[in-house]
Amino acid sequence: MSETVPPPNAERRPTRITSQALVQVADCRRRLWLANHTRTPMAPLPEHVVVLRERAREHERAVADRFTDLAGPFWKHDGPLSEVAAETLHLLRETRRPIWRGALLSADGRRVAHPGFLSWEGDSLIVTEARLALRPDARADFALQLAHVRDLLFETAGLVPARFDIVNGEGETLVVEPATDARYASVVRAVDATLAEPEEPTELRAYSNCRRCPYYDHCWDMAERDRRIELLPEVQIAHVPEYHALGVHTLADLVTLDPERLPAGPVRGAAKHAIVVASAWIENRAAWLQPPLLPKGPLVWFDLEGDSLGEKAENPIYLWGLALELPGEAPVAEAIVAEMGADGDREAWERFVARAVAILDQHPDARFVHWDAFEPLWIERYALKLGAPDGFVKRMKSACHDLKRVLDRCVRLPLRSYSIKHVAPWMGFEWRNPESGSEWSVAQFHRARETDDPVERERLVTALVEYNEDDLWAMRAVWRWLAEHAPRGA
Numbered sequence: 001m002s003e004t005v006p007p008p009n010a011e012r013r014p015t016r017i018t019s020q021a022l023v024q025v026a027d028c029r030r031r032l033w034l035a036n037h038t039r040t041p042m043a044p045l046p047e048h049v050v051v052l053r054e055r056a057r058e059h060e061r062a063v064a065d066r067f068t069d070l071a072g073p074f075w076k077h078d079g080p081l082s083e084v085a086a087e088t089l090h091l092l093r094e095t096r097r098p099i100w101r102g103a104l105l106s107a108d109g110r111r112v113a114h115p116g117f118l119s120w121e122g123d124s125l126i127v128t129e130a131r132l133a134l135r136p137d138a139r140a141d142f143a144l145q146l147a148h149v150r151d152l153l154f155e156t157a158g159l160v161p162a163r164f165d166i167v168n169g170e171g172e173t174l175v176v177e178p179a180t181d182a183r184y185a186s187v188v189r190a191v192d193a194t195l196a197e198p199e200e201p202t203e204l205r206a207y208s209n210c211r212r213c214p215y216y217d218h219c220w221d222m223a224e225r226d227r228r229i230e231l232l233p234e235v236q237i238a239h240v241p242e243y244h245a246l247g248v249h250t251l252a253d254l255v256t257l258d259p260e261r262l263p264a265g266p267v268r269g270a271a272k273h274a275i276v277v278a279s280a281w282i283e284n285r286a287a288w289l290q291p292p293l294l295p296k297g298p299l300v301w302f303d304l305e306g307d308s309l310g311e312k313a314e315n316p317i318y319l320w321g322l323a324l325e326l327p328g329e330a331p332v333a334e335a336i337v338a339e340m341g342a343d344g345d346r347e348a349w350e351r352f353v354a355r356a357v358a359i360l361d362q363h364p365d366a367r368f369v370h371w372d373a374f375e376p377l378w379i380e381r382y383a384l385k386l387g388a389p390d391g392f393v394k395r396m397k398s399a400c401h402d403l404k405r406v407l408d409r410c411v412r413l414p415l416r417s418y419s420i421k422h423v424a425p426w427m428g429f430e431w432r433n434p435e436s437g438s439e440w441s442v443a444q445f446h447r448a449r450e451t452d453d454p455v456e457r458e459r460l461v462t463a464l465v466e467y468n469e470d471d472l473w474a475m476r477a478v479w480r481w482l483a484e485h486a487p488r489g490a
């Protein structure tokens, strides 16, 4: 259980409106409030975030190499903010040197920006940012951050930039339009209003938004303690006001709700499921909707490890994991790990195709059991990109069997999420490495790719393979649980 939030008059850190605050207020007001007003423990940064930050810093350093006679970088530890802001102003007014991560501080000291690079083309001031995103021009949060820089440049130095550039993750320079003055002003007001709230906002974002947030434990443990309806995947955040309007805030309220009181349509349909799930939560049990459909015959436990950069990655799928289980025999896991680079990607795909074809030739009724839509989707993408034997995709698509879909249709569980990482542990399964997860796996792969030490690489790849094996056994555990616990007569 996380530490409780101190009362409003407890020690507070000084609050400033930063580029980050502008983005946070649109994302989650509660997160902004927590970051500024409490000492609520934050979860350590997940490994993939650390890797992403390293990549972002590396990208920024590469962009810095484009400038000559660069002043900076100025960071927080280079002295008090007011001194860095004064130095930035001096460089802007008295020189034409490009500035790396200077500080722009408003006269009242409340707003601060650290623009990536400020440089000159003749008498024209150019603002340049380095971002890993491939389409930064489509990002409203970047446009807002640029408007913040524009506003502070004008207030502090009376300068209006001629252009705003963003160098994307592929090194292309894109001209980006900042948000309008009106939009910027309204977001600044929203930040001010949130920071002025005496109590922690109670809103809870959807699980998919929260699970990467450093305040996840704080908010979700609190929601679980209070038995809030937002815990249930069946209660969409957009529908919460409809429930609240009927006085339904907790799971106990929900089980007594007559769904006919909700507006007809998706809200009412979802509420019928949510009521079943609420009772499962209250009693910490499974609530069956119907018996599961579990085909007999040879099974292939099937799980892919993919890069979060998707098709932009050199190895979008870096590990093809499978384990053939014949009736009455123990399954054996096999992992096809891609070597780095395009050749490695193709070679791993071809090995996977050959193995899958061999299994299907020998066991035409084999089912490739996977979790959710990821595996069939990537088979299709790879076949399009690198080719496959005639009929392979069709054959695989009919062999694929989505276990999550089976679970969704037949049973409700007292869980925040129906990710395999929640479902399998509830049924008693444990991963050998409790720190592992899909993002951990991506980070391991990137570390393996970056290290020059073959022993270290081997160690990282072995850990990856073990993790993938456990993913396969987790699905097997869910399958067996469904088979054993299905209602009698199934």
Ligand code: SF4
Residues within 6 Å of the ligand: 028, 029, 030, 031, 032, 034, 203, 204, 205, 209, 210, 211, 213, 214, 215, 216, 217, 219, 220
């Ligand atoms: S866990 Fe969710 S609700 Fe809590 S601060 Fe983070 S995003 Fe907001």
